[in-house]
Amino acid sequence: MLDLSAIWNKLQGMVSGFLALLPNVVLAVIVFAIFFFVARSIKRIVRRATANRRRARNLGLVLGRLAQGAIILIGLFVALSIVIPSLKAGDLVQLLGISGVAIGFAFRDILQNFLSGILILLTEPFRINDQIVFKSFEGTVERIETRATTIKTYDNRRIVIPNSELFTNSVTVNTAFENRRMEYDVGIGYGDDIQQAKRLMLEAIASVDEVLKDPAPDVLVVELAESAVNIRVRWWIAPPRRIDDLTSRDQVLSAIKQKLYVENGIDLPYPTRQILFHDQTEATDGDRTQQREGWPAGHDRHTPKARSIGGALRYLAEQKQQRNGHQPTESAKDS
Known part of the structure:
Protein backbone atom coordinates (compact mmCIF):
# COMPACT_ATOMS: atom_id res chain seq x y z
CA MET A 1 0.00 0.00 0.00
CA LEU A 2 1.25 3.48 -0.92
CA ASP A 3 2.73 5.33 2.05
CA LEU A 4 0.99 8.72 1.85
CA SER A 5 2.61 10.01 5.01
CA ALA A 6 6.11 9.69 3.49
CA ILE A 7 5.02 11.58 0.38
CA TRP A 8 3.39 14.26 2.50
CA ASN A 9 6.53 14.67 4.60
CA LYS A 10 8.58 14.95 1.43
CA LEU A 11 6.36 17.68 0.03
CA GLN A 12 6.43 19.54 3.32
CA GLY A 13 10.22 19.41 3.30
CA MET A 14 10.37 20.79 -0.26
CA VAL A 15 7.97 23.62 0.53
CA SER A 16 9.87 24.47 3.71
CA GLY A 17 13.17 24.50 1.79
CA PHE A 18 11.71 26.74 -0.93
CA LEU A 19 10.30 29.16 1.65
CA ALA A 20 13.64 29.25 3.41
CA LEU A 21 15.37 29.90 0.06
CA LEU A 22 12.80 32.44 -1.17
CA PRO A 23 14.42 35.51 0.46
CA ASN A 24 17.72 34.61 -1.19
CA VAL A 25 15.99 34.18 -4.58
CA VAL A 26 14.28 37.56 -4.29
CA LEU A 27 17.56 39.18 -3.23
CA ALA A 28 19.39 37.51 -6.14
CA VAL A 29 16.81 38.79 -8.63
CA ILE A 30 17.10 42.30 -7.23
CA VAL A 31 20.91 42.18 -7.37
CA PHE A 32 20.89 40.88 -10.95
CA ALA A 33 18.41 43.58 -12.00
CA ILE A 34 20.70 46.23 -10.48
CA PHE A 35 23.70 44.85 -12.39
CA PHE A 36 21.60 44.73 -15.58
CA PHE A 37 20.56 48.37 -15.39
CA VAL A 38 24.09 49.44 -14.43
CA ALA A 39 25.41 47.61 -17.50
CA ARG A 40 22.92 49.40 -19.77
CA SER A 41 23.85 52.75 -18.24
CA ILE A 42 27.57 52.16 -18.76
CA LYS A 43 26.93 51.16 -22.39
CA ARG A 44 25.04 54.42 -23.00
CA ILE A 45 27.74 56.48 -21.28
CA VAL A 46 30.49 54.96 -23.45
CA ARG A 47 28.47 55.46 -26.64
CA ARG A 48 27.72 59.09 -25.80
CA ALA A 49 31.36 59.77 -24.96
CA THR A 50 32.44 58.64 -28.43
CA ALA A 51 29.39 59.75 -30.45
CA ASN A 52 30.98 63.01 -31.64
CA ARG A 53 34.20 61.37 -32.77
CA ARG A 54 33.86 59.57 -36.09
CA ARG A 55 37.00 57.49 -35.66
CA ALA A 56 36.07 56.42 -32.13
CA ARG A 57 32.37 55.81 -32.74
CA ASN A 58 32.71 52.15 -33.65
CA LEU A 59 35.26 51.62 -30.89
CA GLY A 60 32.72 53.07 -28.45
CA LEU A 61 30.10 50.61 -29.69
CA VAL A 62 32.49 47.71 -29.12
CA LEU A 63 33.60 48.84 -25.67
CA GLY A 64 30.03 49.60 -24.61
CA ARG A 65 28.76 46.17 -25.61
CA LEU A 66 31.74 44.38 -24.05
CA ALA A 67 31.32 46.32 -20.81
CA GLN A 68 27.62 45.54 -20.75
CA GLY A 69 28.24 41.83 -21.28
CA ALA A 70 30.97 41.67 -18.64
CA ILE A 71 28.86 43.45 -16.00
CA ILE A 72 25.83 41.24 -16.68
CA LEU A 73 28.03 38.15 -16.36
CA ILE A 74 29.40 39.36 -13.03
CA GLY A 75 25.86 40.08 -11.84
CA LEU A 76 24.84 36.52 -12.77
CA PHE A 77 27.72 35.09 -10.73
CA VAL A 78 26.80 37.22 -7.71
CA ALA A 79 23.13 36.23 -7.99
CA LEU A 80 24.04 32.53 -8.14
CA SER A 81 26.29 32.86 -5.10
CA ILE A 82 23.38 34.44 -3.17
CA VAL A 83 20.94 31.69 -4.10
CA ILE A 84 23.51 28.92 -3.55
CA PRO A 85 25.90 30.07 -0.74
CA SER A 86 27.97 26.90 -1.04
CA LEU A 87 28.87 27.74 -4.66
CA LYS A 88 32.45 29.05 -4.71
CA ALA A 89 34.20 31.25 -7.27
CA GLY A 90 36.31 28.30 -8.46
CA ASP A 91 33.16 26.28 -9.08
CA LEU A 92 31.73 29.18 -11.10
CA VAL A 93 34.87 29.41 -13.24
CA GLN A 94 34.84 25.66 -13.82
CA LEU A 95 31.15 25.75 -14.67
CA LEU A 96 31.80 28.65 -17.05
CA GLY A 97 34.59 26.72 -18.80
CA ILE A 98 32.51 23.58 -19.29
CA SER A 99 29.43 25.49 -20.40
CA GLY A 100 31.57 27.71 -22.65
CA VAL A 101 32.78 24.68 -24.62
CA ALA A 102 29.23 23.36 -24.92
CA ILE A 103 27.88 26.75 -25.96
CA GLY A 104 30.73 27.14 -28.44
CA PHE A 105 29.76 23.96 -30.26
CA ALA A 106 26.04 24.66 -30.08
CA PHE A 107 26.22 28.31 -31.16
CA ARG A 108 29.27 28.27 -33.42
CA ASP A 109 27.68 30.46 -36.12
CA ILE A 110 26.45 32.98 -33.58
CA LEU A 111 29.88 33.28 -31.98
CA GLN A 112 31.51 33.55 -35.40
CA ASN A 113 29.19 36.41 -36.31
CA PHE A 114 29.86 38.03 -32.94
CA LEU A 115 33.64 37.95 -33.36
CA SER A 116 33.33 39.14 -36.97
CA GLY A 117 31.15 42.03 -35.80
CA ILE A 118 33.76 43.02 -33.20
CA LEU A 119 36.50 42.99 -35.86
CA ILE A 120 34.37 44.99 -38.30
CA LEU A 121 33.70 47.61 -35.65
CA LEU A 122 37.38 47.81 -34.76
CA THR A 123 38.93 47.76 -38.25
CA GLU A 124 36.18 49.92 -39.82
CA ASN A 174 31.21 53.44 -52.81
CA THR A 175 31.52 56.27 -50.29
CA ALA A 176 34.94 55.38 -48.89
CA PHE A 177 36.54 58.51 -50.41
CA GLU A 178 35.37 62.07 -51.00
CA ASN A 179 35.46 61.85 -54.82
CA ARG A 180 34.43 59.15 -57.27
CA ARG A 181 35.20 58.76 -60.97
CA MET A 182 32.38 57.90 -63.38
CA GLU A 183 32.78 56.66 -66.97
CA TYR A 184 30.73 55.84 -70.04
CA ASP A 185 31.61 54.69 -73.57
CA VAL A 186 30.20 56.75 -76.45
CA GLY A 187 30.39 55.42 -80.01
CA ILE A 188 30.80 57.76 -83.01
CA GLY A 189 30.80 56.95 -86.72
CA TYR A 190 33.96 55.97 -88.57
CA GLY A 191 33.48 58.93 -90.92
CA ASP A 192 33.41 61.51 -88.11
CA ASP A 193 36.39 63.57 -86.90
CA ILE A 194 37.64 61.99 -83.65
CA GLN A 195 39.43 65.12 -82.40
CA GLN A 196 36.36 67.27 -82.99
CA ALA A 197 34.16 64.73 -81.20
CA LYS A 198 36.52 64.64 -78.21
CA ARG A 199 36.59 68.43 -78.00
CA LEU A 200 32.80 68.63 -78.13
CA MET A 201 32.49 65.96 -75.44
CA LEU A 202 34.74 67.94 -73.09
CA GLU A 203 32.66 71.07 -73.73
CA ALA A 204 29.49 69.13 -72.94
CA ILE A 205 30.93 67.75 -69.69
CA ALA A 206 32.15 71.20 -68.63
CA SER A 207 28.59 72.53 -68.89
CA VAL A 208 27.38 70.18 -66.11
CA ASP A 209 27.62 71.73 -62.63
CA GLU A 210 27.82 68.38 -60.82
CA VAL A 211 31.13 67.50 -62.54
CA LEU A 212 34.31 68.46 -60.67
CA LYS A 213 36.86 70.67 -62.36
CA ASP A 214 39.68 69.07 -60.36
CA PRO A 215 40.38 66.26 -61.15
CA ALA A 216 39.57 67.30 -64.69
CA PRO A 217 37.40 65.12 -66.96
CA ASP A 218 38.99 63.38 -69.94
CA VAL A 219 37.99 61.49 -73.09
CA LEU A 220 39.97 58.56 -74.53
CA VAL A 221 39.57 56.39 -77.61
CA VAL A 222 39.32 52.84 -76.25
CA GLU A 223 38.09 50.65 -79.10
CA LEU A 224 37.61 50.44 -82.87
CA ALA A 225 34.42 48.44 -82.67
CA GLU A 226 32.40 46.81 -85.45
CA SER A 227 29.99 49.69 -85.98
CA ALA A 228 31.58 52.65 -84.16
CA VAL A 229 34.69 54.23 -82.71
CA ASN A 230 34.21 53.98 -78.93
CA ILE A 231 35.36 56.95 -76.87
CA ARG A 232 35.42 56.60 -73.08
CA VAL A 233 34.19 59.65 -71.18
CA ARG A 234 35.46 59.96 -67.59
CA TRP A 235 34.47 62.54 -65.00
CA TRP A 236 34.59 62.99 -61.20
CA ILE A 237 31.78 63.75 -58.75
CA ALA A 238 31.54 64.68 -55.06
CA PRO A 239 29.98 63.48 -52.86
CA PRO A 240 30.06 59.99 -54.35
CA ARG A 241 26.59 58.89 -53.27
CA ARG A 242 24.06 57.03 -55.41
CA ILE A 243 21.84 60.03 -56.11
CA ASP A 244 24.87 62.08 -57.23
CA ASP A 245 25.93 59.22 -59.52
CA LEU A 246 22.53 59.07 -61.24
CA THR A 247 22.15 62.85 -61.47
CA SER A 248 25.57 63.46 -63.00
CA ARG A 249 25.24 60.51 -65.40
CA ASP A 250 21.87 61.80 -66.61
CA GLN A 251 23.13 65.34 -67.22
CA VAL A 252 26.46 64.35 -68.77
CA LEU A 253 24.97 61.88 -71.26
CA SER A 254 22.16 64.28 -72.17
CA ALA A 255 24.67 67.09 -72.77
CA ILE A 256 26.92 64.86 -74.91
CA LYS A 257 24.02 63.68 -77.07
CA GLN A 258 22.81 67.26 -77.55
CA LYS A 259 26.29 68.57 -78.40
CA LEU A 260 27.32 65.78 -80.77
CA TYR A 261 24.18 64.65 -82.54
CA VAL A 262 21.78 67.57 -82.42
CA GLU A 263 24.09 70.59 -82.69
CA ASN A 264 26.99 69.22 -84.76
CA GLY A 265 25.58 66.26 -86.67
CA ILE A 266 28.09 63.70 -85.42
CA ASP A 267 26.75 60.21 -85.89
CA LEU A 268 25.99 58.00 -82.89
CA PRO A 269 25.61 54.73 -84.78
CA TYR A 270 23.77 51.71 -83.53
CA PRO A 271 25.13 48.18 -84.18
CA THR A 272 24.63 46.92 -87.73
CA ARG A 273 24.89 43.39 -89.09
CA GLN A 274 25.25 42.00 -92.62
CA ILE A 275 23.52 38.66 -93.03
CA LEU A 276 24.28 36.36 -96.02
CA PHE A 277 21.60 33.78 -96.77
CA HIS A 278 22.90 30.56 -98.24
CA ASP A 279 20.60 28.89 -100.76
CA GLN A 280 21.13 25.19 -100.22
CA THR A 281 18.87 24.24 -103.17
CA GLU A 282 21.53 25.07 -105.79
CA ALA A 283 23.23 22.35 -107.75
CA THR A 284 26.62 23.78 -106.69
CA ASP A 285 25.87 23.52 -102.99
CA GLY A 286 29.09 22.57 -101.18
CA ASP A 287 31.35 23.54 -104.12
CA ARG A 288 33.26 26.59 -102.89
CA THR A 289 34.74 27.32 -106.31
CA GLN A 290 31.31 27.99 -107.77
CA GLN A 291 28.94 28.81 -104.93
CA ARG A 292 27.81 32.45 -104.76
CA GLU A 293 26.71 33.07 -101.14
CA GLY A 294 29.12 33.25 -98.22
CA TRP A 295 32.44 33.23 -100.12
CA PRO A 296 33.85 34.47 -103.46
CA ALA A 297 33.07 32.46 -106.58
CA GLY A 298 35.88 30.72 -108.43
CA HIS A 299 35.20 32.53 -111.73
CA ASP A 300 32.43 34.73 -113.05
CA ARG A 301 31.45 32.39 -115.88
CA HIS A 302 31.16 29.54 -113.40
CA THR A 303 28.91 31.51 -111.06
CA PRO A 304 25.62 29.62 -110.94
CA LYS A 305 22.44 31.39 -111.93
CA ALA A 306 19.98 32.22 -109.17
CA ARG A 307 17.13 29.80 -109.03
CA SER A 308 13.91 29.88 -107.05
CA ILE A 309 13.02 27.05 -104.71
CA GLY A 310 10.22 25.96 -107.01
CA GLY A 311 12.53 26.01 -110.02
CA ALA A 312 15.16 24.08 -108.08
CA LEU A 313 12.63 21.39 -107.22
CA ARG A 314 11.55 21.15 -110.86
CA TYR A 315 15.19 21.02 -111.92
CA LEU A 316 15.90 18.14 -109.53
CA ALA A 317 12.80 16.28 -110.76
CA GLU A 318 13.80 16.65 -114.39
CA GLN A 319 17.35 15.54 -113.62
CA LYS A 320 15.87 12.42 -112.12
CA GLN A 321 13.63 11.92 -115.18
CA GLN A 322 16.61 12.44 -117.47
CA ARG A 323 18.53 9.75 -115.66
CA ASN A 324 15.50 7.52 -116.21
CA GLY A 325 15.50 8.25 -120.00
CA HIS A 326 13.06 11.23 -120.20
CA GLN A 327 13.86 14.64 -121.77
CA PRO A 328 13.58 17.86 -119.67
CA THR A 329 11.04 20.51 -120.54
CA GLU A 330 11.95 24.00 -121.70
CA SER A 331 10.32 25.66 -118.70
CA ALA A 332 12.55 23.82 -116.28
CA LYS A 333 15.67 24.80 -118.22
CA ASP A 334 14.76 28.50 -117.89
CA SER A 335 13.83 28.37 -114.21
Whole structure:
Protein backbone atom coordinates (compact mmCIF):
# COMPACT_ATOMS: atom_id res chain seq x y z
CA MET A 1 0.00 0.00 0.00
CA LEU A 2 1.25 3.48 -0.92
CA ASP A 3 2.73 5.33 2.05
CA LEU A 4 0.99 8.72 1.85
CA SER A 5 2.61 10.01 5.01
CA ALA A 6 6.11 9.69 3.49
CA ILE A 7 5.02 11.58 0.38
CA TRP A 8 3.39 14.26 2.50
CA ASN A 9 6.53 14.67 4.60
CA LYS A 10 8.58 14.95 1.43
CA LEU A 11 6.36 17.68 0.03
CA GLN A 12 6.43 19.54 3.32
CA GLY A 13 10.22 19.41 3.30
CA MET A 14 10.37 20.79 -0.26
CA VAL A 15 7.97 23.62 0.53
CA SER A 16 9.87 24.47 3.71
CA GLY A 17 13.17 24.50 1.79
CA PHE A 18 11.71 26.74 -0.93
CA LEU A 19 10.30 29.16 1.65
CA ALA A 20 13.64 29.25 3.41
CA LEU A 21 15.37 29.90 0.06
CA LEU A 22 12.80 32.44 -1.17
CA PRO A 23 14.42 35.51 0.46
CA ASN A 24 17.72 34.61 -1.19
CA VAL A 25 15.99 34.18 -4.58
CA VAL A 26 14.28 37.56 -4.29
CA LEU A 27 17.56 39.18 -3.23
CA ALA A 28 19.39 37.51 -6.14
CA VAL A 29 16.81 38.79 -8.63
CA ILE A 30 17.10 42.30 -7.23
CA VAL A 31 20.91 42.18 -7.37
CA PHE A 32 20.89 40.88 -10.95
CA ALA A 33 18.41 43.58 -12.00
CA ILE A 34 20.70 46.23 -10.48
CA PHE A 35 23.70 44.85 -12.39
CA PHE A 36 21.60 44.73 -15.58
CA PHE A 37 20.56 48.37 -15.39
CA VAL A 38 24.09 49.44 -14.43
CA ALA A 39 25.41 47.61 -17.50
CA ARG A 40 22.92 49.40 -19.77
CA SER A 41 23.85 52.75 -18.24
CA ILE A 42 27.57 52.16 -18.76
CA LYS A 43 26.93 51.16 -22.39
CA ARG A 44 25.04 54.42 -23.00
CA ILE A 45 27.74 56.48 -21.28
CA VAL A 46 30.49 54.96 -23.45
CA ARG A 47 28.47 55.46 -26.64
CA ARG A 48 27.72 59.09 -25.80
CA ALA A 49 31.36 59.77 -24.96
CA THR A 50 32.44 58.64 -28.43
CA ALA A 51 29.39 59.75 -30.45
CA ASN A 52 30.98 63.01 -31.64
CA ARG A 53 34.20 61.37 -32.77
CA ARG A 54 33.86 59.57 -36.09
CA ARG A 55 37.00 57.49 -35.66
CA ALA A 56 36.07 56.42 -32.13
CA ARG A 57 32.37 55.81 -32.74
CA ASN A 58 32.71 52.15 -33.65
CA LEU A 59 35.26 51.62 -30.89
CA GLY A 60 32.72 53.07 -28.45
CA LEU A 61 30.10 50.61 -29.69
CA VAL A 62 32.49 47.71 -29.12
CA LEU A 63 33.60 48.84 -25.67
CA GLY A 64 30.03 49.60 -24.61
CA ARG A 65 28.76 46.17 -25.61
CA LEU A 66 31.74 44.38 -24.05
CA ALA A 67 31.32 46.32 -20.81
CA GLN A 68 27.62 45.54 -20.75
CA GLY A 69 28.24 41.83 -21.28
CA ALA A 70 30.97 41.67 -18.64
CA ILE A 71 28.86 43.45 -16.00
CA ILE A 72 25.83 41.24 -16.68
CA LEU A 73 28.03 38.15 -16.36
CA ILE A 74 29.40 39.36 -13.03
CA GLY A 75 25.86 40.08 -11.84
CA LEU A 76 24.84 36.52 -12.77
CA PHE A 77 27.72 35.09 -10.73
CA VAL A 78 26.80 37.22 -7.71
CA ALA A 79 23.13 36.23 -7.99
CA LEU A 80 24.04 32.53 -8.14
CA SER A 81 26.29 32.86 -5.10
CA ILE A 82 23.38 34.44 -3.17
CA VAL A 83 20.94 31.69 -4.10
CA ILE A 84 23.51 28.92 -3.55
CA PRO A 85 25.90 30.07 -0.74
CA SER A 86 27.97 26.90 -1.04
CA LEU A 87 28.87 27.74 -4.66
CA LYS A 88 32.45 29.05 -4.71
CA ALA A 89 34.20 31.25 -7.27
CA GLY A 90 36.31 28.30 -8.46
CA ASP A 91 33.16 26.28 -9.08
CA LEU A 92 31.73 29.18 -11.10
CA VAL A 93 34.87 29.41 -13.24
CA GLN A 94 34.84 25.66 -13.82
CA LEU A 95 31.15 25.75 -14.67
CA LEU A 96 31.80 28.65 -17.05
CA GLY A 97 34.59 26.72 -18.80
CA ILE A 98 32.51 23.58 -19.29
CA SER A 99 29.43 25.49 -20.40
CA GLY A 100 31.57 27.71 -22.65
CA VAL A 101 32.78 24.68 -24.62
CA ALA A 102 29.23 23.36 -24.92
CA ILE A 103 27.88 26.75 -25.96
CA GLY A 104 30.73 27.14 -28.44
CA PHE A 105 29.76 23.96 -30.26
CA ALA A 106 26.04 24.66 -30.08
CA PHE A 107 26.22 28.31 -31.16
CA ARG A 108 29.27 28.27 -33.42
CA ASP A 109 27.68 30.46 -36.12
CA ILE A 110 26.45 32.98 -33.58
CA LEU A 111 29.88 33.28 -31.98
CA GLN A 112 31.51 33.55 -35.40
CA ASN A 113 29.19 36.41 -36.31
CA PHE A 114 29.86 38.03 -32.94
CA LEU A 115 33.64 37.95 -33.36
CA SER A 116 33.33 39.14 -36.97
CA GLY A 117 31.15 42.03 -35.80
CA ILE A 118 33.76 43.02 -33.20
CA LEU A 119 36.50 42.99 -35.86
CA ILE A 120 34.37 44.99 -38.30
CA LEU A 121 33.70 47.61 -35.65
CA LEU A 122 37.38 47.81 -34.76
CA THR A 123 38.93 47.76 -38.25
CA GLU A 124 36.18 49.92 -39.82
CA PRO A 125 36.19 48.69 -43.45
CA PHE A 126 32.94 50.66 -43.68
CA ARG A 127 30.94 52.84 -41.33
CA ILE A 128 27.35 53.72 -40.60
CA ASN A 129 25.81 55.76 -43.48
CA ASP A 130 28.35 54.39 -45.97
CA GLN A 131 26.93 53.04 -49.22
CA ILE A 132 28.22 49.54 -49.94
CA VAL A 133 27.79 46.74 -52.47
CA PHE A 134 27.83 43.15 -51.20
CA LYS A 135 27.12 40.42 -53.76
CA SER A 136 23.68 41.30 -55.18
CA PHE A 137 22.85 43.75 -52.39
CA GLU A 138 23.51 47.48 -52.52
CA GLY A 139 22.43 50.19 -50.11
CA THR A 140 23.23 52.41 -47.13
CA VAL A 141 24.56 50.96 -43.86
CA GLU A 142 22.02 51.58 -41.10
CA ARG A 143 23.39 49.60 -38.16
CA ILE A 144 26.50 47.57 -37.37
CA GLU A 145 25.74 45.14 -34.59
CA THR A 146 27.80 42.33 -33.14
CA ARG A 147 25.66 39.72 -34.91
CA ALA A 148 24.68 41.28 -38.24
CA THR A 149 24.86 44.46 -40.30
CA THR A 150 21.70 46.10 -41.60
CA ILE A 151 21.62 48.00 -44.89
CA LYS A 152 18.78 49.95 -46.48
CA THR A 153 18.52 49.45 -50.24
CA TYR A 154 17.80 52.28 -52.65
CA ASP A 155 14.28 50.96 -53.24
CA ASN A 156 13.53 51.19 -49.49
CA ARG A 157 14.07 47.60 -48.37
CA ARG A 158 16.03 46.35 -45.36
CA ILE A 159 18.71 43.69 -45.78
CA VAL A 160 20.25 41.94 -42.75
CA ILE A 161 23.65 40.42 -43.55
CA PRO A 162 25.53 38.18 -41.06
CA ASN A 163 28.84 39.72 -40.06
CA SER A 164 30.80 36.57 -40.86
CA GLU A 165 29.68 36.92 -44.50
CA LEU A 166 30.80 40.55 -44.66
CA PHE A 167 34.12 39.85 -42.96
CA THR A 168 35.14 36.91 -45.19
CA ASN A 169 33.90 38.24 -48.57
CA SER A 170 34.63 41.24 -50.77
CA VAL A 171 32.65 44.41 -50.06
CA THR A 172 32.64 47.49 -52.32
CA VAL A 173 32.40 50.76 -50.39
CA ASN A 174 31.21 53.44 -52.81
CA THR A 175 31.52 56.27 -50.29
CA ALA A 176 34.94 55.38 -48.89
CA PHE A 177 36.54 58.51 -50.41
CA GLU A 178 35.37 62.07 -51.00
CA ASN A 179 35.46 61.85 -54.82
CA ARG A 180 34.43 59.15 -57.27
CA ARG A 181 35.20 58.76 -60.97
CA MET A 182 32.38 57.90 -63.38
CA GLU A 183 32.78 56.66 -66.97
CA TYR A 184 30.73 55.84 -70.04
CA ASP A 185 31.61 54.69 -73.57
CA VAL A 186 30.20 56.75 -76.45
CA GLY A 187 30.39 55.42 -80.01
CA ILE A 188 30.80 57.76 -83.01
CA GLY A 189 30.80 56.95 -86.72
CA TYR A 190 33.96 55.97 -88.57
CA GLY A 191 33.48 58.93 -90.92
CA ASP A 192 33.41 61.51 -88.11
CA ASP A 193 36.39 63.57 -86.90
CA ILE A 194 37.64 61.99 -83.65
CA GLN A 195 39.43 65.12 -82.40
CA GLN A 196 36.36 67.27 -82.99
CA ALA A 197 34.16 64.73 -81.20
CA LYS A 198 36.52 64.64 -78.21
CA ARG A 199 36.59 68.43 -78.00
CA LEU A 200 32.80 68.63 -78.13
CA MET A 201 32.49 65.96 -75.44
CA LEU A 202 34.74 67.94 -73.09
CA GLU A 203 32.66 71.07 -73.73
CA ALA A 204 29.49 69.13 -72.94
CA ILE A 205 30.93 67.75 -69.69
CA ALA A 206 32.15 71.20 -68.63
CA SER A 207 28.59 72.53 -68.89
CA VAL A 208 27.38 70.18 -66.11
CA ASP A 209 27.62 71.73 -62.63
CA GLU A 210 27.82 68.38 -60.82
CA VAL A 211 31.13 67.50 -62.54
CA LEU A 212 34.31 68.46 -60.67
CA LYS A 213 36.86 70.67 -62.36
CA ASP A 214 39.68 69.07 -60.36
CA PRO A 215 40.38 66.26 -61.15
CA ALA A 216 39.57 67.30 -64.69
CA PRO A 217 37.40 65.12 -66.96
CA ASP A 218 38.99 63.38 -69.94
CA VAL A 219 37.99 61.49 -73.09
CA LEU A 220 39.97 58.56 -74.53
CA VAL A 221 39.57 56.39 -77.61
CA VAL A 222 39.32 52.84 -76.25
CA GLU A 223 38.09 50.65 -79.10
CA LEU A 224 37.61 50.44 -82.87
CA ALA A 225 34.42 48.44 -82.67
CA GLU A 226 32.40 46.81 -85.45
CA SER A 227 29.99 49.69 -85.98
CA ALA A 228 31.58 52.65 -84.16
CA VAL A 229 34.69 54.23 -82.71
CA ASN A 230 34.21 53.98 -78.93
CA ILE A 231 35.36 56.95 -76.87
CA ARG A 232 35.42 56.60 -73.08
CA VAL A 233 34.19 59.65 -71.18
CA ARG A 234 35.46 59.96 -67.59
CA TRP A 235 34.47 62.54 -65.00
CA TRP A 236 34.59 62.99 -61.20
CA ILE A 237 31.78 63.75 -58.75
CA ALA A 238 31.54 64.68 -55.06
CA PRO A 239 29.98 63.48 -52.86
CA PRO A 240 30.06 59.99 -54.35
CA ARG A 241 26.59 58.89 -53.27
CA ARG A 242 24.06 57.03 -55.41
CA ILE A 243 21.84 60.03 -56.11
CA ASP A 244 24.87 62.08 -57.23
CA ASP A 245 25.93 59.22 -59.52
CA LEU A 246 22.53 59.07 -61.24
CA THR A 247 22.15 62.85 -61.47
CA SER A 248 25.57 63.46 -63.00
CA ARG A 249 25.24 60.51 -65.40
CA ASP A 250 21.87 61.80 -66.61
CA GLN A 251 23.13 65.34 -67.22
CA VAL A 252 26.46 64.35 -68.77
CA LEU A 253 24.97 61.88 -71.26
CA SER A 254 22.16 64.28 -72.17
CA ALA A 255 24.67 67.09 -72.77
CA ILE A 256 26.92 64.86 -74.91
CA LYS A 257 24.02 63.68 -77.07
CA GLN A 258 22.81 67.26 -77.55
CA LYS A 259 26.29 68.57 -78.40
CA LEU A 260 27.32 65.78 -80.77
CA TYR A 261 24.18 64.65 -82.54
CA VAL A 262 21.78 67.57 -82.42
CA GLU A 263 24.09 70.59 -82.69
CA ASN A 264 26.99 69.22 -84.76
CA GLY A 265 25.58 66.26 -86.67
CA ILE A 266 28.09 63.70 -85.42
CA ASP A 267 26.75 60.21 -85.89
CA LEU A 268 25.99 58.00 -82.89
CA PRO A 269 25.61 54.73 -84.78
CA TYR A 270 23.77 51.71 -83.53
CA PRO A 271 25.13 48.18 -84.18
CA THR A 272 24.63 46.92 -87.73
CA ARG A 273 24.89 43.39 -89.09
CA GLN A 274 25.25 42.00 -92.62
CA ILE A 275 23.52 38.66 -93.03
CA LEU A 276 24.28 36.36 -96.02
CA PHE A 277 21.60 33.78 -96.77
CA HIS A 278 22.90 30.56 -98.24
CA ASP A 279 20.60 28.89 -100.76
CA GLN A 280 21.13 25.19 -100.22
CA THR A 281 18.87 24.24 -103.17
CA GLU A 282 21.53 25.07 -105.79
CA ALA A 283 23.23 22.35 -107.75
CA THR A 284 26.62 23.78 -106.69
CA ASP A 285 25.87 23.52 -102.99
CA GLY A 286 29.09 22.57 -101.18
CA ASP A 287 31.35 23.54 -104.12
CA ARG A 288 33.26 26.59 -102.89
CA THR A 289 34.74 27.32 -106.31
CA GLN A 290 31.31 27.99 -107.77
CA GLN A 291 28.94 28.81 -104.93
CA ARG A 292 27.81 32.45 -104.76
CA GLU A 293 26.71 33.07 -101.14
CA GLY A 294 29.12 33.25 -98.22
CA TRP A 295 32.44 33.23 -100.12
CA PRO A 296 33.85 34.47 -103.46
CA ALA A 297 33.07 32.46 -106.58
CA GLY A 298 35.88 30.72 -108.43
CA HIS A 299 35.20 32.53 -111.73
CA ASP A 300 32.43 34.73 -113.05
CA ARG A 301 31.45 32.39 -115.88
CA HIS A 302 31.16 29.54 -113.40
CA THR A 303 28.91 31.51 -111.06
CA PRO A 304 25.62 29.62 -110.94
CA LYS A 305 22.44 31.39 -111.93
CA ALA A 306 19.98 32.22 -109.17
CA ARG A 307 17.13 29.80 -109.03
CA SER A 308 13.91 29.88 -107.05
CA ILE A 309 13.02 27.05 -104.71
CA GLY A 310 10.22 25.96 -107.01
CA GLY A 311 12.53 26.01 -110.02
CA ALA A 312 15.16 24.08 -108.08
CA LEU A 313 12.63 21.39 -107.22
CA ARG A 314 11.55 21.15 -110.86
CA TYR A 315 15.19 21.02 -111.92
CA LEU A 316 15.90 18.14 -109.53
CA ALA A 317 12.80 16.28 -110.76
CA GLU A 318 13.80 16.65 -114.39
CA GLN A 319 17.35 15.54 -113.62
CA LYS A 320 15.87 12.42 -112.12
CA GLN A 321 13.63 11.92 -115.18
CA GLN A 322 16.61 12.44 -117.47
CA ARG A 323 18.53 9.75 -115.66
CA ASN A 324 15.50 7.52 -116.21
CA GLY A 325 15.50 8.25 -120.00
CA HIS A 326 13.06 11.23 -120.20
CA GLN A 327 13.86 14.64 -121.77
CA PRO A 328 13.58 17.86 -119.67
CA THR A 329 11.04 20.51 -120.54
CA GLU A 330 11.95 24.00 -121.70
CA SER A 331 10.32 25.66 -118.70
CA ALA A 332 12.55 23.82 -116.28
CA LYS A 333 15.67 24.80 -118.22
CA ASP A 334 14.76 28.50 -117.89
CA SER A 335 13.83 28.37 -114.21
